[in-house]
Amino acid sequence: MDITKFTAIELAEKIKSKEFTAREVTEASLALIDAKDNEIGAFLSIDREGALAAAAEIDRKISAGEDAGVLGGVPVAVKDNICIEDMTTTCASKMLENYRPPYSAHVVDKLRAAGAVIIGKTNLDEFAMGSSTENSALKKTANPRNTAYVPGGSSGGSAAAVAAGFVPLALGSDTGGSIRQPASYCGVVGMKPTYGVVSRYGLVAFGSSLDQIGPFARNTKDAALLLDVIAGPDQRDSNCAPEKLTGLNELNDIDYSGLKIGLPKEYFETEGLDSQVRQKVEAAIEKFKTAGAEIREIHLPMIKYAVPTYYIVATAEASSNLSRFDGAHYGHRCGDATDIIDMFSRSREEGFGEEVKRRIMLGTYVLSAGYYDAYYLRALKVRTKIADDFANAFKEVDIIAAPVAPSTAFKTGEKTNDPLAMYLSDIYTISVNLAGLPGISLPCGEADNGMPVGLQLISAMNQDAKLLAVSAGFEELG
Amino acid sequence: MSKITEEDIKKIALLSRLELDEKEVGKFAGQLESILEYIEHLSEVDIEGVEPFISAAASGNVFREDRIIPSLPNEKALQNAPKSGEGFFKVPAVIK
Numbered sequence: 355m356d357i358t359k360f361t362a363i364e365l366a367e368k369i370k371s372k373e374f375t376a377r378e379v380t381e382a383s384l385a386l387i388d389a390k391d392n393e394i395g396a397f398l399s400i401d402r403e404g405a406l407a408a409a410a411e412i413d414r415k416i417s418a419g420e421d422a423g424v425l426g427g428v429p430v431a432v433k434d435n436i437c438i439e440d441m442t443t444t445c446a447s448k449m450l451e452n453y454r455p456p457y458s459a460h461v462v463d464k465l466r467a468a469g470a471v472i473i474g475k476t477n478l479d480e481f482a483m484g485s486s487t488e489n490s491a492l493k494k495t496a497n498p499r500n501t502a503y504v505p506g507g508s509s510g511g512s513a514a515a516v517a518a519g520f521v522p523l524a525l526g527s528d529t530g531g532s533i534r535q536p537a538s539y540c541g542v543v544g545m546k547p548t549y550g551v552v553s554r555y556g557l558v559a560f561g562s563s564l565d566q567i568g569p570f571a572r573n574t575k576d577a578a579l580l581l582d583v584i585a586g587p588d589q590r591d592s593n594c595a596p597e598k599l600t601g602l603n604e605l606n607d608i609d610y611s612g613l614k615i616g617l618p619k620e621y622f623e624t625e626g627l628d629s630q631v632r633q634k635v636e637a638a639i640e641k642f643k644t645a646g647a648e649i650r651e652i653h654l655p656m657i658k659y660a661v662p663t664y665y666i667v668a669t670a671e672a673s674s675n676l677s678r679f680d681g682a683h684y685g686h687r688c689g690d691a692t693d694i695i696d697m698f699s700r701s702r703e704e705g706f707g708e709e710v711k712r713r714i715m716l717g718t719y720v721l722s723a724g725y726y727d728a729y730y731l732r733a734l735k736v737r738t739k740i741a742d743d744f745a746n747a748f749k750e751v752d753i754i755a756a757p758v759a760p761s762t763a764f765k766t767g768e769k770t771n772d773p774l775a776m777y778l779s780d781i782y783t784i785s786v787n788l789a790g791l792p793g794i795s796l797p798c799g800e801a802d803n804g805m806p807v808g809l810q811l812i813s814a815m816n817q818d819a820k821l822l823a824v825s826a827g828f829e830e831l832g
Numbered sequence: 833m834s835k836i837t838e839e840d841i842k843k844i845a846l847l848s849r850l851e852l853d854e855k856e857v858g859k860f861a862g863q864l865e866s867i868l869e870y871i872e873h874l875s876e877v878d879i880e881g882v883e884p885f886i887s888a889a890a891s892g893n894v895f896r897e898d899r900i901i902p903s904l905p906n907e908k909a910l911q912n913a914p915k916s917g918e919g920f921f922k923v924p925a926v927i928k
Contacts, residue, residue, distance in 0.1 A: 456908040549888035563888055589896040593889040662871040673848065680849070682923050684912030691924045699851040711850055715841070715860055716867060718848045729871065734884035736877050741885060773863055774870060790888030815890050 357382040358519030362576040369427035376412035376427030383429040395495040396515040400474035408471045423469025431515040431524040434475035437556040446490035447480045449685045449705030459556020461584040468583040476511025485779045489709045503763040506536030513540040516570045524570040531783025534795035538758035538808025549790035550595040553588030559675040561668040564787040574826040601819035608827040610646035616751030618654045628761040634799035634807040641831045654743040660785035666733035673717025741789040748814040758795040758808035792818045836865040
């Protein structure tokens with residue numbers, strides 16, 4: 355069978371109706387990875403044995419007439435900052451190169467309960483810090499559309515695995531655009547849900563007030579199904595909402611005559627917005643207009659402060675979260691430590707890569723005595739104003755449409771020496787994390803060089819079901 | 833305010849528990865300075881009377897009942913320890 359020809363929903367149906375066995379589908383996924391992943395580099399590890407065992411159990415259930423779950427037999431890839439018990443979880447860092455978590459993330463339990471077959475763990479920027487997956491300490495990942503280009507990041511491996519057709523579904527995490535930006539660069543669908551919709555238990559923490567786990571797929575319907583599987587309450591994440599959002603997988607038909615779409619003037623006026631990206635995004639918006647939607651210009655005056663606000667909040671939280679990597683409990687420990695401080699400092703120096711150190715340093719600085727009020731507290735107040743901008747906009751419109759990133763995928767090595775230029779590739783995505791909103795990236799064309807362009811749709815908090823419905827509607831507008 | 837010296841970098845590195853080498857100290861001084869210069873833009877924003885944004889969770893912090901549930905067994909908790917013995921994590925002496 356050719357696994358790249360089917361969506362996740364089709365695969366689940368065909369396995370259920372015994373057209374394919376889960377084993378055949380799993381073997382097809384593994385065979386494609388064997389043949390092509392040396393060129394792409396999407397995976398850091400493959401769980402061949404575990405995947406085949408999971409597939410055998412699905413086949414047993416189906417032949418016994420038992421319920422195999424909505425994802426029964428569907429191969430799924432998981433970003434390698436999400437813990438799976440006794441399966442290496444590296445965060446693409448030398449710090450955790452040999453780390454075998456003693457427990458699984460909530461989303462992994464949910465995937466397994468739904469019958470998904472976990473194929474392996476995907477590459478990322480070390481500790482999810484980066485926008486191109488070039489910060490991985492363990493592997494290079496190429497964009498399947500053209501291997502001279504980066505896949506985006508930080509969830510570059512998951513985006514590439516879906517774009518290459520290795521798996522129809524993958525999980526990523528999004529702190530400032532780490533699902534939406536690589537989805538856009540690779541030409542797949544990626545969604546960051548409302549903060550609190552998905553439990554982060556078992557996700558290695560980066561910026562706790564920003565992090566969300568979300569789905570990658572080749573279309574919105576598959577993404578909605580995956581989100582519906584992983585969403586819902588979990589007492590082990592104290593910010594996870596106590597009620598599951600309803601209707602995530604319903605994708606109700608859109609009444610375009612009643613749909614108001616807002617275009618943030620500031621997003622389209624950004625210096626550095628590529629003209630081809632602008633053109634494709636505007637053409638996508640034109641389709642909504644033709645379908646009958648009302649298009650309105652809106653204002654998000656604080657949005658120009660989103661990147662600096664983010665790089666204070668995210669690095670401050672990272673410096674605190676990453677203090678747990680101390681060489682004492684797990685992860686890398688340096689040799690021959692003279693005392694405990696020496697053990698901490700040298701273990702961290704040897705275990706962390708450059709971008710991680712840079713962010714820990716910046717976060718420590720903005721939190722340090724004398725600078726806390728000037729940087730961190732000020733950033734939290736600006737964050738309130740950014741969230742208010744969105745809240746005001748959503749009094750007028752249902753959905754905000756925007757680019758995902760200012761350009762299409764850049765070439766490998768193009769931005770590695772300029773951290774600030776790299777940070778600016780997240781300019782359209784990070785405000786969504788700051789405000790806790792859901793955002794989705796979906797393909798809306800290609801640039802002249804063949805690289806995909808993404809359309810970003812954003813809705814008000816907890817309107818994830820509506821956001822998915824509008825995204826699915828757009829795909830049908832053709 | 834945003835002039836970052838190599839001395840500043842060494843102080844932040846100590847607070848961060850990172851033993852940077854001289855090359856990294858020089859590199860980070862320049863890079864952090866340009867990032868901080870960019871971050872300075874926030875000083876333009878009028879934040880008079882604005883409350884800090886504490887949580888993005890619509891429902892705020894979710895509390896659970898305080899009850900005893902099984903936790904990781906000792907050997908599982910120690911399975912990744914660089915050094916362990918007699919059921920403990922082993923580290924260099926903390927008090928001399």
